[in-house]
Amino acid sequence: MSGTPAQRSTVGAITFRLVGFLFLVELTSGILQGYYVPLVTQIAGSLHVTTADYNWTEAAQLLVSALVVPVLAKLGDMVGHKKILLVSTAVTALASWALVANGGSFAIFLIAFAVQGFYVVWLPLEVALIFDRGRRTGTGPSQTRRAAGFLVVALEAGAIIGALASSKVFAATGHSVPLTLIVPAACVTLVFVAILFGVPESEPVPGRTLDVGGFVILTLALLFITGGLTFLRLNGPASWTVWVPIAVGLALFLPFGRWELRHRDPAIDLRVLKQPNMWPVQLTAGLFGISVLGAQIPLSAFAAASPAKVGYGLGHDPDVVSYLIGVYLVSLIVGAVLFPVFSRIVSPRAALIVAAFLVAIGYLLFLPMHDELWQVITNMVVAGIGSGALVASLPAAAAAAAPRGQSGIATGLTNTTKTVGGAFASAVFGVILHAGLSGDVSSGTGLGSYMAVWTICGVGALVAAALLFVVPRLAFADPEGVSAPEVAAEAVAAPRD
Template identity: 60%
Template structure:
């Protein structure tokens, strides 16, 4: 008994060391990521005036960044699997810093557009961090458990950074006397400092001995398809569903995945391992990421506009900007709570059950908005319910994908959840924009959207999360749990068809008894 306790103590100590030694530095990286995502929001009106453009033109900045990140994230993650995740994380940080400093100097629409897009390289930070953590945890036999706990902490850091950025952006702008370029230098300084945090504080992942190749043709085909789909969705949002030609690039992008798939299946080291993607512990996770992106990325602007809609329309909360920021802050805090709770629920139940519970939370939160939306407390309650699930899934999905991937594929697997989420967000942004504009003519106050439009948004978010619940039911019961030799008992069977649970205990190295497989 003493010996057994000693083995578990050694294991727990090593797992804690893995998390503590690496997470401290990566937390700073995610705080910076949150600052980037929150800092510019209160500055949008002043940036528009500074550049001499219209409010609607700012949509092009967001569209360009979504397009670039959807393309570069899987490529950078694959390079991380090949050459080291820290090395590619540093390169991504350099590009992010270049884009951030270019925003400071930008004085025209086109320069700002290019700089904003380049800054989007920060989107690859989280997938690469997940891969780094999983690689470190694999050496102790507790990769899946360590990664879940670490991912939760990273999401907490991300949301705290977003809160700091959103609260600090406007105040710093006022303190600097309304100087836009100087105000925009703050995120650039933060990114620059983060480069040195990574350089000196993060240890490189261990490369695999076999020779890897970059499937350039596969990535070119993938990039073209993603560009056609996300670009077409942006045009759809700007021109409306009745404009027939905007559907052409979307259709071409979808059709293009057929020759892409046939080509990839013939490659020894493909850009996207489709055989891995079609496994039951992987495809539900990737599809869930896209469905979650609908609400996480697409529903925030409708929430803000609904909260600010004057009550004389018969709906809306009529909140001023200051109180609106409190509503958004409550949502972000609920995401932090979800990120903290997810590894706890995973340990007490299973990661699969925790994922399903998180998706249910998102579905319930948005569907409850349909009957409960007239009072501030009702909206806050619903958004906090949805926020708990969203916060859990933001970190849990890339961690789950990494746990389901074999060695050498963790970076690209976790990155694809980001790409799926981006595509889902692009789709929902386009559809929601059209739906909300469509009923504006029936409202009392100018510029307001119809209640039916908002209900449609909430219904789409809730039902998409409900579909994710169904998809996650197809995941094998013990997926994403720690297993001997870093293998996964996920599909209930090994490659040869034998049940994974029947693997002999001797397969695990001494002291590496799986603690999280339940």
């Protein structure tokens, strides 16, 4: 680390305090992601809808997340990442309390659950905050990798805590859904206070403007694409309602590109995006979304499928399936913790490539190894370690590759592309599994559908690993031979356009 011992001590103290409070934020984010899942049947019953209807809440939240993250991340770069972190937390808290007070209305619950998706921008903003602190001393990349690993530990620990706590709270409240839903709402409210008093503000570059036109075009493009993917799951691949919206969404990127290249302060700087240390990271995030967001439901379904009835699967009850998910989450934590250590031994780029290969190996191992519980656990642990490393490293890598004043939007884009990749995978996997499971069981088409899912996940990760070889060898590393005062002076003198 550059700088004098006193400077290093000061930097370490600030980073420890900052990461400590942000750890609480990500712990709450994990609780939000894990708390509602075990209560799906009970919540649906209280709203007088079916479980299938309830699934619309997840789809709506993913859509809102994909749309708002780029705008909020860019605003963080403009006015300060803490300010936007507070705004997004306040919106999430209001939405969480609306879930408690929905009065049995599914429409209100659907809107509130969708708006709760504002929490997805927390991790990109946190990474940008940490990187801003480290950039001033020339240690932004390494500090951000270490801190991001701890944040992912908090995220996954929160998911485990939320999943385990919700059913116990439900029982303790006499099976009252409104009382049970108070817990995540209270957690978000408390974390707002933690951010307000415990997190220092970043130093945004002054004189920035919000590219409203660019964000409008980008939002419309994402809306059409994700809408088409939703109809793919509902209506199947033969419907025009699938391909026309997707085609329109893709076509909108042409005027978006022309607009951005002419704008003085674009929503997304395409000149930065095309650099070899940036575009492979963003594409990797999209390909990674296929497995990390799209493969979990198929894996759970396979573990629960009865070999005696359908000829494949593990035939385990929900308790064992939940343990499998727990093992996968723990492996994510291991990967997040090991990544910064491994990146110091080799290089950040090499560690990213290894992580992508681990995801590929883990899913491709399902092709020959899926008949026994130990085989499935082995595959999930290998894929989980790689996935945990990528969850922690991709936002940090994007922040390290971004110029000053664009770390928020760069990290936010990794989240958006991951979400779009997950939406694509969820829709396609739904069609594949429906087609396979609706056929003759004796034909083996059901197992073939699962094989197709695992193959897509594995090949997607292999493509991501190949793309990362394009990244320059020393990308994402701390600048060498630069002292802290020199870096600070360079930051002050940096162009403000």
